[in-house]
Amino acid sequence: MSRTIIDINILQTVPPSNLNRDDTGSPKTAVYGGTLRARVSSQAWKRATRLGFGDVLDQSDLGLRTKRLVETLADRIADRGELAEEEAGRIAAAVLQAAGVKLKAPRAKKDQAVGPAESEFLYFLSNSQLDRLTSLALEALGSEDEAAAIKAGAPKKVLAEESSIDIALFGRMVADHTDLNVDAAAQVAHAISVHEVQNDFDYFTAVDDAKDRNAGDDAGAAMIGTVEFNSSTLYRYATVDVDRLRDNLGDDAVTRRAVEAFIRAFTTSMPSGKQNTFANRTLPDAVVVTVRDTQSVNLVGAFETPVAGPNRIAASAERLAEHAEAIDSAFGTTPQRGWVVRVGAGTEPLDVLGETVSFAELVSGVGETVAERLAE
Template sequence: MYIDNPAASAVVSGKEQYIMSTINRTIIEIHALETTAAGNLNRDDTGSPKTVEYGGVTRARVSSQAWKRPTRELFKELVDPNDLGVRTKRVVEELASRILERRGDLGEDQATDLAETVLQGGAGIKLEKPRKKKGDETDDDRAKQSQYLLFLGNRQYGQLADIAIEAADTENPTKTIKGDKKRIKQIVSNDRSIDVALFGRMVADDTNLNVDACAQVAHAISVQTVEPESDFFTAVDDNQRNGGEDEAGDAGAAMMGQIEFNAATFYRYANVDANRLQDRLGDVNATAKAVSAFAQAFLTSVPQGKINTFGQNVLPDLIVVNLRDTQAVNLVGAFERPVVPDYVQHATEALVRRQQDLDKAYGITPVKTWVVRIGDDTAAADALVDGKTTSLRDLVADVERTVADRLTQE
């Protein structure tokens, strides 16, 4: 077994015994401190930035879903799109389009019928007509949709399209497809798409098609107390002429309103269980690539909420990535007591103390640690790597090599 730090695998006793019994795992955990200026990255149903009460005070919060979305979008630039999935309710349209790409002579109506039969009659996914807009009395010829967002891989769509095309040339396509249920369900359940494996899939109609997520993403919370502020804005009509009879008393504001925002230093956390991911993907190199791509995408992605208004295009002040062979550990407890200015400096110091204290108390010293940092305020993190910090590019490449090496030797 590949070990960088033999002390991490030392035999211990008492309360540490259970934890150490899980050795031989390969888990990558990602911690980041990221400072944003004024912004509304993730808003609630009232339009206000999301918050959470933690440590007895109000913190800014960005939900895990809000950060998973841009992370998945970046995958398209980092891995082969064929290895990714599509999450949509318009599954019939998606499959019908794949059928038409292969057999344009079938026609749109026939392709749609075949897609519905494969998904509902073969895979057992319940479909329904999409809801009409209020007051719409026209005939609805739109294709049926799943009752929930369905996450299905591009390769799976291709294989299902092939089955539909095979059935199209038989005397009774519907009967042929329903007689092939076992193969269809196998195709869906054996989905090896990277993002499906990382983020999981829930199919209410058939739990056998569910996929447990190999990655966990926490809600990002601010390390300090944060109270939202409000920005009152106006917009001017470029063609308006001041002083007209219809515009008396109007100085030119044709629209006005307000937007709530905040500014904070966020603690972000995620982890990937590389062993479970390999079980799902079935290939060491594909797994290592998926882990490194997830790390890069998670660390460089930014939620898009109100981005044109606030331009929150930032990168982390500090990145700490640990490879553990025991269990993943969220270090959010470092900030149960809100830090005070300077936020990045004091948050870095708190994060380092938390990791060192947990490693010592529970015998879970990481097998390997990488640190990427900028500025003097993050200098305390050097203690985690004896001053040997790295760049994000080198971190991503080394994580991929190290994960591949460990999984090959386990």
């Protein structure tokens, strides 16, 4: 079977916004090509993508990343076994500790009782794994030797099997149990603006509605402040190693479903930073998806020299098309297939990179190609 790599390239214009903040509340930036660019971290867009899976996949295909494993597992045990909260929490902790999960008391908030124990690290578990641990716990409760029954159920083995689609795509790292690690099949680049950017400040005021100016109340604002923002045309890139994804999931049909879900969720998702303030939800101006059998190719080099002037989308589309053809010609990385979804006449130069289709046709076309190549 030949190698199958899916590359996703997106041009997307975002109005005034603060999608992804740094520790001071400012929009994240990066210097690229010697100029300051707007930046949205890969972590921010991966989380947005993972949350977007809820709209395109069943929960049985997904997982949960949390430290509150005892509480999560105890809730499932209590629901299925009709147990008291305390008993469910006790057996949940016993099963997790037998699986090698280190537990500790959670940080107590002022004037609040300490809750259930938490795992020392974030764990990413599939819903299937949580269901199997729930069954194991309930079976152990009915045995004469509870500890032996838990051990016989091999809870650590449960954590190593039946990865969910999101775990298979984004991977899992368990610092103290490397045998539970899952190598990610998808990589997501930091999105950067194709042009130089300068952050601006929005000075805002909030008025107290209960003030009565006619009665002589102070007419000034009840609160003032500033919000930092920028606007940009972003180049976004992600890649999926279909063969690694197939190894992680162990099933061709599920692998196809995972690829289709990733393309849908990554393309249409948006990090949620300051969305209520800026209503910055946009969809891409152009999406180019290619299937390669060589290696992943990030085409950000098209924008090493920043795009200047108006009509940035048209200039960016032309740059992207020219750079893609030049790279593939020089290195022999010409894709096996390509699809282009675009909006407006300015993105027409991208037509040389693939078949121009609707987004639904792109997703189904990639899915069919993945299925064909997996069957070879």
